[in-house]
Amino acid sequence: MALVQEQEIAGDGCVSETILELKEATIKFGGLTAVNKVSFVLNRGDLFGLIGPNGAGKTTCFNLITGVYRPTSGDIEFKGKVINGFAPNKIATLGICRTFQNIRLFGALSARENVMVGANLRSKTVMPSSFWLLPPVIRETDEMRAKAEHLLEVVGLKEDMSTRSADLSYGEQRRLEIARAMATDPELILLDEPAAGMNPLEKETLQKVVRRIRDEFSMTVLLIEHDMRFVMGLCERIVVLDHGEEIAQGPPESIRSNPKVIEAYLGEAATH
Ligand SMILES: Nc1ncnc2c1ncn2[C@@H]1O[C@H](COP(=O)(O)OP(=O)(O)O)[C@@H](O)[C@H]1O
Numbered sequence: 001m002a003l004v005q006e007q008e009i010a011g012d013g014c015v016s017e018t019i020l021e022l023k024e025a026t027i028k029f030g031g032l033t034a035v036n037k038v039s040f041v042l043n044r045g046d047l048f049g050l051i052g053p054n055g056a057g058k059t060t061c062f063n064l065i066t067g068v069y070r071p072t073s074g075d076i077e078f079k080g081k082v083i084n085g086f087a088p089n090k091i092a093t094l095g096i097c098r099t100f101q102n103i104r105l106f107g108a109l110s111a112r113e114n115v116m117v118g119a120n121l122r123s124k125t126v127m128p129s130s131f132w133l134l135p136p137v138i139r140e141t142d143e144m145r146a147k148a149e150h151l152l153e154v155v156g157l158k159e160d161m162s163t164r165s166a167d168l169s170y171g172e173q174r175r176l177e178i179a180r181a182m183a184t185d186p187e188l189i190l191l192d193e194p195a196a197g198m199n200p201l202e203k204e205t206l207q208k209v210v211r212r213i214r215d216e217f218s219m220t221v222l223l224i225e226h227d228m229r230f231v232m233g234l235c236e237r238i239v240v241l242d243h244g245e246e247i248a249q250g251p252p253e254s255i256r257s258n259p260k261v262i263e264a265y266l267g268e269a270a271t272h
């Protein structure tokens, strides 16, 4: 285990700090190797894309990083410390949060209450087992309310803070999920297909929100997305998985023209 946080001097002379490192991370489910020796590094402030055809192992990578699964072999390091096998709530309190492929909001609660639930998860007194009891025990301090309102403003929902989340549009609900995740004060946010099912205008709004989160909070963002235009227009580096294996890694220009990537996606198109 590295005692000193790894740092490297970037080309522009700035010190870049490693936030997340996968070192040959592997997980097997019976005979299936869902993620096979995947390695990549995220530095603080990176906007990093994780792409690949359906079943490539993208969500499983998120499940490894967030402690849902323990890697069969390999390591996952957060800020230089191995976190393999840590419980999900422990990993959340270390500063990694996520949104899910399917929306998971409390429909009957207002947008602001949903964000405050996120902030409450930060408090060590609230355990996941009492999650469903949360609404009556939300601690509405002025500080928390102000924070929730600021996050809602960042994701473009300030006008809707009193609206029940179930009454928000689909695109708004997805942005609310991001605000809720941000309320846990993460250093790394994982977004699983945040643009799925969105119309072009909603996607454009979402891109701006993700960029703003990175810029305003120096957030490190790892996102899974199927929409190539969305990923290529937003992420500075991309890793491509296919059948659990990493087939390419680099900036969007190099990914777009990579023959292995084109083949993997053509293969998917042919099976749909
Ligand atoms: N808990 C599990 N048990 C068995 N197989 C799983 C499990 N989770 C994921 N898989 C399999 O791992 C592969 C990768 O899945 P996933 O990571 O969800 O892909 P995607 O890239 O579409 O997000 C798939 O074949 C999936 O069926």
Ligand SMILES: [Mg+2]
Pocket: 058, 059, 060, 101
């Ligand atoms: Mg997935």
